[in-house]
Amino acid sequence: MLKIAIVCGGGFSSSALASHLEKDVQAKQLENEVHFTFIPASHIVERQDEVDVALLCPHLEIFAKQYASSFHIPIYIIPPRLYGLMPVDAFIEDAQDILAMYHNHPANPMHFEDEPRPLRVMRTTSHRKHNA
Template identity: 45%
Template sequence: MLKILICCGGGFSSSAMVTKVKKEIVEKQLEDKVMIDFYPFTLANEIMKNYDVLMACPHLRYGVPQFIKKFEKECIPIYLLPPKMYGTMNLEDIMEDAEDILAGFKETKMNPFHFPGEENVLKVRRIHSYRREHQ
């Protein structure tokens, strides 16, 4: 099972997005394939060990490096969601990116993880998974 933790500053915007995605998980009967939860980023260190990947809102880009440095030993792959993708929060795209983040992180150990050419999350304009956009 793929376990994804989505975080924003206080958990408010991520909770709304995750509610939408959880409904989609049930509708598509994917409960045994993926689990997505939300949590405030400032408290993520308390529960991140229970997840495979942490996807953070784009506005957290300045806090992520300090978070990784502080919790380096416990840190799972952290990925800053592109702004447009965060706004649409499509289940398939989130799942595909999470799978690819895990594979890429296994190879590179880069944290925060980013896909090639997406070093600056605010310049990323895609609304779909990296895989789908680059097929």
């Protein structure tokens, strides 16, 4: 099972996002394959063993760079447009691809080769589908 953390500073929108994604997982009957949970940024370093990958809200880009060396799991900044649209398939596919990339080349924060600046990413679907 792929365990994905949605990470934010305050948690208002990100906890709602995690709840929305988890409901979509249940609606698609993927409960045995993937699980989303909300973890505040202030706790993600000590709770990282609970998940396989951490998807950080867009405004945490500086946090990701400052604490990158504290992680032994991949951390990834969610593209802003993707964050707003909340498509569960895109979150799952990006998390799968980021995890695979991390296993081959562990470096944080992770990003797709053609997306070095996460806040400038304008896609509205997974990286996999966007580049298909």
